[in-house]
Amino acid sequence: MLLTAAAPLILAGCESFNNLTGRRLEDEPVDVVFFTIDGDTLDDAGRAVVRSAARAAARHPYARVNVFGYAGPAGGVAFNRELSDRRARHVADLLREAGVAGDRIFVVPRGPVPFEAAPIESRRVEIRLARQ
Numbered sequence: 001m002l003l004t005a006a007a008p009l010i011l012a013g014c015e016s017f018n019n020l021t022g023r024r025l026e027d028e029p030v031d032v033v034f035f036t037i038d039g040d041t042l043d044d045a046g047r048a049v050v051r052s053a054a055r056a057a058a059r060h061p062y063a064r065v066n067v068f069g070y071a072g073p074a075g076g077v078a079f080n081r082e083l084s085d086r087r088a089r090h091v092a093d094l095l096r097e098a099g100v101a102g103d104r105i106f107v108v109p110r111g112p113v114p115f116e117a118a119p120i121e122s123r124r125v126e127i128r129l130a131r132q
Contacts (some may be wrong), residue, residue, distance in 0.1 A: 025063055028056045031127040033091060034120055040086040042094070050091055053127040054098030063129040065105045067092050072122035073112045080111075085109035091125045 016062050031053040033046040042050065057065050069088030071080035088107045113122050 015095045025060050025131065026131055028060065028129050031056070033125050033127075035087055035125070037072075037123065037124070038083065040083060040090055042090065047094060048114045050094040050127070051098050054095050054100050056129060057095070057104065059131055062132060063104070063131050065095060065100055066126075066128045066130055067095070067105060067107050068126040068128065069107070069109045070113050070122055070124050070126075071111060072119065073114055077112055080112035081109060084111050087123075087125050091127065095127070 031048045031049050033042055035042065035046075053065075057063065067088045069084035069086075069091070071087070073080065075083075077092040085107070090111050091104075092105045092107050095105055
């Protein structure tokens with residue numbers, strides 16, 4: 001009975017702290033890759049960032065991997081929503097190629113965002129590890 005009651009606490013601990021590496025889920029960085037204007041594939045540098053994110057996901061096998069896609073406002077809402085989806089799905093495909101199980105990856109196209117501060121910020125995909 002005691003073991004049954006403690007199981008959720010033990011699993012929660014596994015999700016937030018990896019005993020082998022000593023890295024907490026909260027300490028893993030948000031990985032960000034950037035695309036060219038209207039682009040939906042990554043160059044070698046972007047692919048390296050995705051491989052690094054896949055290694056972080058491997059350190060936390062109980063974490064979900066959220067992939068947030070963004071696009072700029074020019075070209076209309078429908079075009080940019082679809083572009084943000086293609087970008088996020090491209091990154092999700094690369095994560096799967098790098099060994100992340102598909103059932104852990106959640107694609108979230110955010111669509112168009114304003115880019116008053118820096119236009120490149122609207123051409124990004126963020127990879128965030130989170131508790132299941």
